[in-house]
Amino acid sequence: MKTLKIDHIGVAVKSIEEASKIYTELLGLEMHGVEEVAEQKVKVAFIPVGESEVELLESTDPEGPIARFIEKNGEGIQHIAFRVDDIEKALEELKQKGVRLIDEKPRYGAGGAKIAFIHPKATKGVLIELCER
Ligand SMILES: C[C@H](C(=O)O)C(=O)SCCNC(=O)CCNC(=O)[C@H](O)C(C)(C)COP(=O)(O)OP(=O)(O)OC[C@H]1O[C@@H](n2cnc3c(N)ncnc32)[C@H](O)[C@@H]1OP(=O)(O)O
Numbered sequence: 201m202k203t204l205k206i207d208h209i210g211v212a213v214k215s216i217e218e219a220s221k222i223y224t225e226l227l228g229l230e231m232h233g234v235e236e237v238a239e240q241k242v243k244v245a246f247i248p249v250g251e252s253e254v255e256l257l258e259s260t261d262p263e264g265p266i267a268r269f270i271e272k273n274g275e276g277i278q279h280i281a282f283r284v285d286d287i288e289k290a291l292e293e294l295k296q297k298g299v300r301l302i303d304e305k306p307r308y309g310a311g312g313a314k315i316a317f318i319h320p321k322a323t324k325g326v327l328i329e330l331c332e333r
């Protein structure tokens with residue numbers, strides 16, 4: 201597996217509209233369009249910065265992972281996504297190494313990416329997303 205860069209930092213927010221002002225008005229960044237990813241019960245918006253992005257995540261379902269995260273932890277950084285060259289290969293390698301995976305197979309991610317999550321229990325408390333675009 202080749203890990204190429206930090207693709208994005210996922211930030212759980214109650215309102216993308218509200219939170220985006222921090223990045224646009226205060227930091228002078230641009231927010232790209234909002235996209236719904238139904239399978240993850242979220243709406244997302246990307247804010248490019250250098251070779252990475254901030255991904256604002258707003259829940260579309262009170263039972264979704266983002267709603268649950270905010271319920272327990274409040275708004276804030278929810279995951280780090282690493283860009284990999286071959287997500288299937290990466291998952292295979294991690295599985296061989298006995299790493300606890302949330303997704304054994306890639307799922308649909310924003311912008312048509314293939315994504316998969318490693319369980320935070322296996323990574324000392326950081327929810328890691330692998331992302332192939
Ligand atoms: C689409 C878009 C994209 O990029 O394309 C996305 O990113 S979608 C992004 C949204 N989708 C996802 O996050 C999908 C992957 N996430 C999940 O499956 C779930 O959120 C989960 C399994 C990480 C946690 O599920 P849960 O909240 O029901 O479980 P619990 O609340 O019981 O949490 C189990 C343990 O993990 C810890 N934990 C939970 N969430 C996180 C997190 N974000 N970062 C670090 N630790 C975490 C809890 O503190 C707890 O630890 P302790 O036991 O010590 O208290």
Ligand SMILES: [Co+2]
Nearest residue numbers: 210255281329
């Ligand atoms: Co993400």
